[in-house]
Amino acid sequence: MFKIVNVITDNQKFTVASIIITLFLCYTFSLFSNLPQKNYDTSAMARKGKMVWQKYNCNACHQIYGLGGYLGPDLTNVTSIRNTKQLTAFIKSGTKSMPVLNLTDTEIECLIEFLKNVNSTGKSDPRTFQIQKNGTIHQ
Amino acid sequence: MEPFINKKYSYPGLFLRTGLLLLSIGLIFGLTGALQYILLGFIKQYISFEKIRPLHVSSVVFWIILGAIGSVLSYVQQHSGKKLHSEILLKIQFYIFCVSIISILISYFFGVFGGREYWEFNPLFALPIGIGWILFIINFVKTLGSFKNQPVYVWMWLTGIVFFLFTFLESYLWLFPYFSDNVVNDMTIQWKSYGSMVGSWNQLIYGSSIFLMAKISGDKSIGYSKISFALYFTGLTNLTFNWGHHIYTLPTHDYIKHISYIISMTELILIGRIIYKWRLTVSEARKHFHIVSFRFLSAADFWVFLTLLLAILMSIPGINVYTHGTHVTVAHTMGATIGINSFLLLAVAFDIFPRNNKYLSLAFWIANISLLIFWISLIIAGIEKAKWQMRAIQSPFSTMMMDIKPYFISFFISGLALIIALTFIILPLFKKENTRK
Numbered sequence: 300m301f302k303i304v305n306v307i308t309d310n311q312k313f314t315v316a317s318i319i320i321t322l323f324l325c326y327t328f329s330l331f332s333n334l335p336q337k338n339y340d341t342s343a344m345a346r347k348g349k350m351v352w353q354k355y356n357c358n359a360c361h362q363i364y365g366l367g368g369y370l371g372p373d374l375t376n377v378t379s380i381r382n383t384k385q386l387t388a389f390i391k392s393g394t395k396s397m398p399v400l401n402l403t404d405t406e407i408e409c410l411i412e413f414l415k416n417v418n419s420t421g422k423s424d425p426r427t428f429q430i431q432k433n434g435t436i437h438q
Numbered sequence: 439m440e441p442f443i444n445k446k447y448s449y450p451g452l453f454l455r456t457g458l459l460l461l462s463i464g465l466i467f468g469l470t471g472a473l474q475y476i477l478l479g480f481i482k483q484y485i486s487f488e489k490i491r492p493l494h495v496s497s498v499v500f501w502i503i504l505g506a507i508g509s510v511l512s513y514v515q516q517h518s519g520k521k522l523h524s525e526i527l528l529k530i531q532f533y534i535f536c537v538s539i540i541s542i543l544i545s546y547f548f549g550v551f552g553g554r555e556y557w558e559f560n561p562l563f564a565l566p567i568g569i570g571w572i573l574f575i576i577n578f579v580k581t582l583g584s585f586k587n588q589p590v591y592v593w594m595w596l597t598g599i600v601f602f603l604f605t606f607l608e609s610y611l612w613l614f615p616y617f618s619d620n621v622v623n624d625m626t627i628q629w630k631s632y633g634s635m636v637g638s639w640n641q642l643i644y645g646s647s648i649f650l651m652a653k654i655s656g657d658k659s660i661g662y663s664k665i666s667f668a669l670y671f672t673g674l675t676n677l678t679f680n681w682g683h684h685i686y687t688l689p690t691h692d693y694i695k696h697i698s699y700i701i702s703m704t705e706l707i708l709i710g711r712i713i714y715k716w717r718l719t720v721s722e723a724r725k726h727f728h729i730v731s732f733r734f735l736s737a738a739d740f741w742v743f744l745t746l747l748l749a750i751l752m753s754i755p756g757i758n759v760y761t762h763g764t765h766v767t768v769a770h771t772m773g774a775t776i777g778i779n780s781f782l783l784l785a786v787a788f789d790i791f792p793r794n795n796k797y798l799s800l801a802f803w804i805a806n807i808s809l810l811i812f813w814i815s816l817i818i819a820g821i822e823k824a825k826w827q828m829r830a831i832q833s834p835f836s837t838m839m840m841d842i843k844p845y846f847i848s849f850f851i852s853g854l855a856l857i858i859a860l861t862f863i864i865l866p867l868f869k870k871e872n873t874r875k
């Protein structure tokens with residue numbers, strides 16, 4: 300099996316590699332210049348809220364669109380099932396697993412604004428997905 | 439030129455050993471995390487899960503990265519028959535990495551986060567790591583010398599080294615509001631970079647494994663065979679285009695999903711095939727001489743097979759809908775990072791520090807069996823959560839987590855067994871060479 304010696308020349312290898320890498324760069328930069336969501340409106344508060352989310356590493360226990368740690372629930376659409384009062388209560392007093400992280404009131408307001416913003420970008424509940432004929436998922 | 443002589447190259451070995459140390463630390467954090475799954479709120483006042491998880495994940499990811507660097511730097515010298523281009527650059531790189539990694543772990547303890555999955559540290563730390571990586575590139579390229587007529591593992595190393603830097607930088611694009619203002623855009627680019635980054639370190643590790651196989655079998659043509667290059671090019675295609683399977687359920691461009699759906703999991707099939715064919719070619723005598731490395735390479739082959747099976751299932755969107763966001767994903771990640779990446783790196787470690795003792799064989803089997811139970815427990819927990827997710831009327835999240843606790847308990851116990859076995863495997867690597875057979 301491995302007795303086949305160097306049947307592919309360097310030139311051929313460089314050519315194939317260059318093609319793949321060129322395609323990759325085209326893919327990358329076309330994606331950068333044409334990001335998936337365009338008409339969105341992110342308020343300054345939501346932007347700050349995102350930094351609060353990252354500062355306290357909420358993502359280690361929670362997911363957004365199913366990505367994150369798995370000790371706690373997915374929060375992509377939590378603002379459509381809980382109101383601001385309930386959310387504030389959760390964040391302030393924690394739960395059995397969730398620690399009290401001592402966020403300031405402003406941080407909590409911004410965070411909830413961020414979660415509302417996330418909610419407006421789509422749905423992550425698998426019950427709402429449709430699987431299309433070509434095999435991809437549509438929401 | 440006699441490239442296959444084992445010499446003592448101290449610093450590359452130090453990279454591997456520091457990696458092994460990080461692995462040991464990471465295992466303890468992993469176990470603590472698993473304990474927090476079954477004893478809710480366990481030590482949460484001191485160190486709760488948002489600290490434990492990054493401590494675990496960063497430690498083990500740095501094990502893989504340092505191990506990969508160590509393996510490449512040792513083998514590139516054996517391959518080229520030359521000493522490393524610059525020992526000083528290497529020392530600088532080593533200390534930059536050590537200081538950064540220690541600072542990162544300490545910062546987690548104090549709850550200082552950048553808050554991005556996997557790279558959860560403050561973005562400032564990315565700077566020294568990036569610089570250290572550039573030193574690595576310089577050292578590697580200079581030591582290699584010529585690009586002419588190189589075997590496949592050199593191609594893999596080069597690809598891994600360059601793409602790691604590219605994707606590492608890409609993963610910090612979120613610092614620009616253009617990329618991060620919208621969460622879907624942000625996550626698309628984030629997972630694009632992560633998907634390719636994992637592919638990059640795989641290239642480094644697979645490259646070293648193929649070198650090691652050539653060395654064990656004494657058959658250098660492995661590095662030049664058509665199938666090896668076929669593996670390399672499919673690997674490169676996967677690395678560049680297959681990242682979309684992480685974000686099937688994100689409302690992002692459809693074409694991203696189509697592309698990664700079409701680019702299947704061929705890379706894993708091919709590496710499995712190479713190891714399998716190679717095992718048939720290794721003579722009993724040579725096998726015996728490298729028995730521990732040989733075992734770990736074979737174990738990785740088995741885990742490639744299992745991971746492939748799960749990965750193919752998970753990349754069918756109709757199944758991904760259910761498994762996404764559950765512990766099936768965790769099974770996939772840990773199955774691959776332990777069973778494939780770590781086992782291949784252990785094979786390399788036992789080549790660079792040849793050791794054997796009477797416990798190793800037993801520890802090897804316990805590690806594999808407990809990893810299997812560990813993996814299955816996570817998959818069952820994931821399937822149960824998937825069923826819950828699809829229910830019209832769901833019980834509360836906390837009730838569901840209570841219901842699947844038995845699987846987390848078996849996850850914890852098998853994890854503990856895995857750790858004990860790995861300890862017996864890792865310890866000899868820190869001892870002076872004495873029992874080589």
Ligand code: HEM
Nearest residue numbers: 368369370468469471472498767768771775776780853854
């Ligand atoms: C070589 C050894 C190991 C490696 C390379 C490893 C790697 C990883 C990785 C990459 C993740 C992130 C998973 C994801 O995001 O999908 C993870 C998560 C985790 N690992 Fe490990 N792991 C190892 C051993 C262990 C052991 C022995 C235990 C426990 C006994 C453990 C417990 C955990 C826990 C609890 C999580 C978090 C799951 C969650 O997100 O909720 N790990 N590990």
